[in-house]
Amino acid sequence: MLKHLKNDLPASVVVFFxxxxxxxxxxxxxxxxxFSGLIAGIIGGIVxxxxxxxxxxVSGPAAGLAAIVLVAITALGGYENFLVAVVIGGAIQLLFGVLKLGVIGYYFPSxxxxxxxxxxxxxxxxxQIPxxxxxxxxxxxxxxxxxxxxENTFSEIINTANYISPGATLIAVIGLAILLLWSNVLSSKGKFFQLVQGPLVAVVVGIVFYVLTKENEFWGISGEHLVSVPVPENYSEFIGQFTFPNFSAxxxxxxWVTGFTIALVASLETLLCxxxxxxxxxxKRVTPTNRELFxxxxxxxxxxxIGGLPITQVIVRSSANIQxxxxxxMSAIIHGFFLLISVILIPRLLNMIPLSVLAAILFIVGYKLAKPTVFKQMYDAGWKQFVPFMVTVVAIVFTDLLTGIALGLAVGIVVILYNSYQNSHFLHMEDKSDGQHRIKMTLAEEVTFFNKGAILKELNNxxxxTYLELDVRKTRHLDHDIIEILEDFSEKAKNRNIDIKLISERGVVENPDSYIEFFRLRSKTA
Incomplete structure (x- = not known):
């Protein structure tokens, strides 16, 4: 891993910021x-x-759990009681890993x-716009x-027009310009610009800007627009920031219900991430999901x-790491050490970083995740890919992460059922001779009750x-519901002068009685 330190170290700095x-x-x-958020970030990085x-x-405290935590702290009677639920949730996640439930993550459509x-x-x-x-x-x-x-996402953006801070906006624009210049021009000019990342430069410039303008009434950046890390005055105050669980509860x-909820939601978010x-x-490496749950x-x-928030793997920091x-x-581990060291040694320096500069960094992260070309690629892939994709995007924007994924998954399942409905059989119209229609129907490998409507419609039409050639050589699974439809149709076919030729792996069957017997035997083995 150390041979990639030249890549991991600069990435860890970006992830840290x-x-x-x-x-x-x-x-x-x-x-x-x-301080509980910082603890979770440190543990998520290092451990x-x-x-x-x-x-x-990269792991750390997750926005998706914020609502659960907010309600649980009050409902359970305090933060110390809530921490017991966090410990229980962690233990349940270990059990999930032992039970090999990590496979769940593979069942979400691309x-x-x-x-x-x-x-x-x-x-x-x-x-980040506000x-x-x-x-x-x-x-x-x-x-x-x-x-x-x-407020909501869009009302907050509208309100921003009434609260613009000139200094914060100016340094955000400067920071964004530095980031774009660094990534698009300077990064190809030499090893120095590859080792020293644009986000670090933007943050340093932001601190310098704050120091130089803090006495200026117009351009100065007030304290509420800066990072706010707790600053202990001595060792006792630092230790006093740790909170411990009340195991008497x-x-x-x-x-226990809260603990299980944390385990379930945190595991799902992690597997999705x-x-x-x-x-x-x-x-294109593949993460072992059961080990991840452990x-x-x-x-x-x-x-x-030790008083930290629940942890999951998180997509914002992970994507920043990749980008x-x-x-x-090592990049995730080093970022955890950066958090630990900076909180202990330089909290006052951290508290000089304008939040608007960090917003500029996150703009770049967000854009790389949601490039316009992604929409075009999904559109070109066809509606069966594009519709679940768009439903997930819109639902996440207007609700929250888990609700958005659930709605996208629901639409994805509907599309799968539609595909199953369509792909249960193929019809091929052959030549007409002697006044008789010649039609070939080939059943798919898996034909289930979802396909009843499609097959019934085609047979009734x-x-x-008609001379029907029914090919089941590729069919490995035939539900009892489908067999009943085919058996019923064999009786109707006599009244409609429809001749049936069945082609199976056992040979050709043209006798109606043999045809029915074949499906009865298939029903017993299906």
Missing amino acids: VALPLCLGIALASGAPL VGALSGSSIG SVIKGMLTGIGIIIILK HFFGYDADPEGDFAFFQVDG ITRYDI VEATDKLDPD AQGTGNIISGL SGGKTK LPED
Whole structure:
């Protein structure tokens, strides 16, 4: 892994700057102590990163769990009780790994996964527009359509026009220009520009701008537009930021229900993210999903024990890692150490970073996930890919991540059923001779009750005086419902002067009685 350090180190810096405000923002949106988000980010980077089989995935506190956490802290009677549920959730995830439930992630259609990535890209851009202009009423990490400040995604953007901060906007524009110049021009000019990433330069320029203009009434950036890391005055205050579970509440039913909910949602988000990051990985490596559940479970147990939020693999940080050239898990691990070291040694310096500069960085991340070319590619792939893709995108933008994926999956299942309905058989009209229609019908490999309507429709539409050649040589599974339809049709065929020739792996059957017997035998073996 060390041979890729020249790639992983710069990528880890970018992930660090993306993760820092998200860790704090998700904690704020969850109604939890700010330090709890940083704990989850550190554990997600170092512990989960080390145990995970993913080379490019990054773990930390997840926006998708914010609503669950917010409700649970109040319902369970305090943050210490909630931490017990986090530990229980981690233990249940370990059990999921033992039971090999990681395979669930493979059952989501590609169109839905691509829709998830694109939807998240759009959400990142929309959510960062207010921060870009210095309007920070809604915390970073609140990715739901209806926000914790009572607004929604679009009303927040409209409100931004009344609260533009000139200084924050100017440095955001400068930061965005630096990022574009770095990636499109300077990165090809030498190794220095490849090693020192544009986001680091943009952040340094942002800090310098803040220091130089903080006394200026017009261009100065006020404290609410800066990163806000807790700053302990001494060692005792630092240790005092850790919260520990109240294990005396472990026998409560509601805590176990919350723990199971955390395990289920966190595992699902992780598996979806694994599937998505594997698609984004330029090297097309495959993450072992059961090992990932084990890594996430271990991380959640440790995070809960020392006061951290629940952890999942997260797509925003993972995609930032991939886009910045990360090659191995070292980038995720190093970003965790950066979080730990910076929180201990330089919290005041971190608190000089304008949020608008970080918004500019996330703009680039969001755009790379939701490029216009993605829409064109999915459209060109046909409506059966495009419709689930678009439903997922739109639903994620107007609801939240899990609801969007669920709706996209539901549409994907409908498309699958439609395909099954259509692909159950093929009709081939052959020549007409002696006044008799000659038609060939070939049944597919799998024919289930979903195909009843299609097959029944085609058989009922056959004209009288037809010679039907029914080919079942490729058919491996024939539902009893389909066999009943075919048996019933064999009786109707006599009255409509339809001759049936059955071609099976056992040979050709033209006698109606033999034809019926064949399907009865097939019914017993199906």
